[in-house]
Amino acid sequence: MRAKVHVFLKPGVLDVQGKAVEQALHGLGWGGVEHVRVGKTIEFDLQSGDKAAAEAEVKAMCEKLLANTVIESYRVELA
């Protein structure tokens, strides 16, 4: 099973990197771009046949290491 974890700063937390990218896109003429957020994706294979168990496991990984839930939120995809 392949796991994809998407980690982003929470909505209330200023994403200065997103802001800089947004300004750069504006500078290139894409004036309609708004609310850019820069996050990261962490992908890995997981030896597990059971999707529910895998999801619980990946969530535990997020809470323990992959995300800092003080400032970040995460979303897990399994395929």
Next chain:
Amino acid sequence: MKAAVIVFPGSNCDRDCKVAIERSTGAQVEMVWHGDTALPAGLDLIVLPGGFSYGDYLRCGAMAALSPVMSEVRAAADRGVATVGICNGFQVLCEMGMLPGALLRNEKLKYVCKAVDLEVTNSQTRFTAGYQGRRQATMTVGNGEGNFFADDETLDRLEGEGQVVFRYLNNPNGSARDIAGIVNKAGNVLGLMPHPDRAFEPELGSADGAILFQSALASA
């Protein structure tokens, strides 16, 4: 008096801390590798130094927080041993949940490296008792992710409980409420972004950092 400096792969202020503590207090300082599973006996002070532990991979301090020795550091701090995290060390303490909040990318995206003037907001802590009678201290910051963040409720609590120890007089990185350093509720764990280890002798531009190490070890 005995202190330990924890050395992570990527720490770069570990030796500065050792020299700073030795010269400002005369304490014996042991270097402890992050992979060790025990701390030296009889420690009066533990310092987590600045640097780029584990190359700042994933998040600053995230990997270091899981180092084998850190469970010993947590246990020692729970027993009341004075523990200071400087810069990257502050990030590690936040990642471990030993201090509230987190350090974000600097507001202007720039790495800031300069001397900063600090307000000594609380001189009643075991780390700042020596600053009594002075309102200000000067130390150097060197950080790209030193922008202290916590939710408003946490910030109110930190301010209300006197846990804000240092504030920037001219905020260099966007830190919430100008916070440069905080202590935990018990008052024995301090995290700060400015480097007392880079300000312990007049030749370095300021000797104000020496007072912090002297205060921390005064009761030892």
